[in-house]
Amino acid sequence: MTQGKKFLMMAMALPLLVTGCELFEAEPEEETKKVDNTTYTYSYTCATGKKNTIQIPNRLSSSCKANWEYYARTYGCNDANNFAEAEKRKGQCP
Numbered sequence: 001m002t003q004g005k006k007f008l009m010m011a012m013a014l015p016l017l018v019t020g021c022e023l024f025e026a027e028p029e030e031e032t033k034k035v036d037n038t039t040y041t042y043s044y045t046c047a048t049g050k051k052n053t054i055q056i057p058n059r060l061s062s063s064c065k066a067n068w069e070y071y072a073r074t075y076g077c078n079d080a081n082n083f084a085e086a087e088k089r090k091g092q093c094p
Contacts (some may be wrong), residue, residue, distance in 0.1 A: 018024065042069050046077035064093035 030046040039055035046052070054072045055067060073079070074086035 042072060044069070044073045044076065046073075048077070050077070052076045060093060067093050 012052050036057070036059040038058045039053050040058055043051065043053045047052065052072075056068050056072070060068065070084040071090040074082045079086075
């Protein structure tokens with residue numbers, strides 16, 4: 001091969017080599033969404049006088065917090081007459 005042809009081949013291959021190297025570079029990491037894992041303590045007293053507490057996630061909407069509280073109170077106090085309603089309410093939330 002003549003010196004001119006070698007130079008031409010290198011000139012044509014250089015952009016491919018540069019582009020090819022970019023394939024091996026690390027891609028920027030996606031930002032991870034931060035989840036609020038904090039909780040608050042919900043305290044309640046059953047009709048029998050038994051006191052209980054439970055941790056409920058802060059990330060919930062106010063209506064979902066109320067639904068989780070109802071669920072906790074219903075099952076924590078063994079209020080069997082309201083189990084179905086407690087399940088329905090909690091099922092509306094994450």
